[in-house]
Amino acid sequence: MAAAADELLARVGSMHLGDVGDEVERLRKENETLKRKVTALEVANDGAVGIGVERPALEIPYDELDVRDQIGGGGFSLVYRAFWKGTPVAVKRWFDPDQTDAVLQEFREEVMTMQNLKHPNCVQLVGACSKPPNLAIIMEYMPYSLHFLLHQSPDIKIDRKRALNFAVDIARSFAYLHSRGPPVIHRDIKPANFLVDRAYKVKLCDFGLCSTRNNTAGTPNYMSPELLAGKPYNEKVDVYAFGLVLWEMVSGEVPFDGMLPGDIRTKVVDAKERPAMPLSCPRAVQRLIAECWDADPAARPSFEAVIDRCQELIKEC
Secondary structure, eight states: OHHHHHHHHHHHHTOOHHHHHHHHHHHHHHHHHHHHHHHHHHHHHHHHHOTTSOOOOOBOOGGGEEEEEEEEEETTEEEEEEEETTEEEEEEEEOOSSOOHHHHHHHHHHHHHHHTOOOTTBOOEEEEEOSTTOOEEEEEOOSEEHHHHHHSOTTOOOOHHHHHHHHHHHHHHHHHHHHSSSOOOOOOOSGGGEEEOTTOOEEEOOOTTTTOOOTTOSOGGGOOHHHHTTOOOOTHHHHHHHHHHHHHHHHOSOTTTTOOHHHHHIIIIISOOOOOOOTTSOHHHHHHHHHHTOSSGGGSOOHHHHHHHHHHHHHTO
């Protein structure tokens, strides 16, 4: 992943302004090609299942994928860069050798969640391979993760204005998720689960915890007090995690880095501690972060309010 990303960074860094425009236009055409292929398969599926019948996710035979290098992974899946019918895609493949009924159900639920989400700031589902042992989700390919840009790309600096623009994209994805009926709660907000294209547009990915009933699952560094304590929760857990991601973007540090889950729980739940605000962070940004990670879920703002606040802060940069 690092080698591929370094190559992309070198390529973008060497571009003139006109070249960047050409690259954006190439990406637009590439995306249109992918949409046409997906639409063609949708029409075929509609004919197979009948008009008015809920259509399953597009079934893509695994042997149609030209799988290349690994670019990510975690839990029971790995993510690869690949090509499908000549178009770049990302393939999230399950590697659990057992592939029990529970694993199959989690796979189906993640596919169904992605299938029902259509938003410019959510990664687009292309299709799925649903036949074991090749369980896989195929989605649009994006070259960077936010984690990579923040911590592994010394040539790219995320200044305050860019961080706030990222925050607006992130908040828009969650305003959409939370507007669904019932609200879709992501529960695993962290920089690794936001992908960034070469035009610096951010999209949310990895919807594996949206339907889980296990409230201890997630990444402890970004989990709210109610999740860490095993208490009932609502969509405001995403707002809490957003506050930590915004803090990470302005500080350049990982919250509670290197700490064990039990120690994080003690700090967050018992001591009600949060990461120290950077001295260079404007007071208005500090206030927004503090409101997002408030111990009381009801005191945390909605993502619609977060969008408005961030847009006002961008004007001051």
